[in-house]
Amino acid sequence: MTVESFAIYLGFLISAFLAVGGALGVVLLPNLVHCAFSLAVSLLGVAGIFMLIDAPFLAVIQVLVYVGGIVVLILFAIMLTGRMMGKGERQFNKQSLPALIFVFLFLAILIITLWIDWGAVKPLKDTTETIAREVFRDYSLPLMILAVVLFLSAIGALVLARDKG
């Protein structure tokens, strides 16, 4: 095993550990602010995995949009509704145990299904350039529809959260 492939495996292990551990933190921590920071850790782990599997552009977008945008937005919302995570407030509903059983079965089925030999992979080259060509040539209509959706969601959020008084 060369030094480079060992470094890739080590990076994948660390990233996967961060991603899964952060996800567990999001689900299990009682304080929502800690949950939001844990979500940031998990998203950074996923960005690291993206970086290692030939998707550097997606990794950068993940950090910019998720960690820089969505997590900050969620933190603002948590602080605006700060009273909801007081000491006596229960954070889990009564369906916790059935949900846990269901999710374990679901995960078992997923892992049994995915545990086959998928074959060798070849590295992708110049993915950023290819993404740009695909988005602006073959997928330009979805891109424009997406622009309209983002515009409408921003206006919709403003209208919803506006103070009537």
Next chain:
Amino acid sequence: MIDTRAILIVSALIFSIGLYGALSRRNAIGILMCVELMLNGANLNLVAFSRLHHIPIGQVFALFVIALAAAAVVVGLAIVILVYKQMEDINVDRFNLMKW
């Protein structure tokens, strides 16, 4: 190179953890965070298969998923804050206005 199986297992783990949180949390913002986790698991799957089949279209789909997730979380948080203003509560098991 990293085995495709390892990436798929990680993505299945993230998706399942997010699913458990979305089913069992009471706080609406917590549920939104868990939905983001599930979308991330799906994104990881898309990128893994795009690498396996050696076509980068999967990364374009993942890009669209990220943008749509941002739009969804913006509207979702606006609704949560509106409901908090009106009902002084964002625990979803108290929202039974439309339940018959």
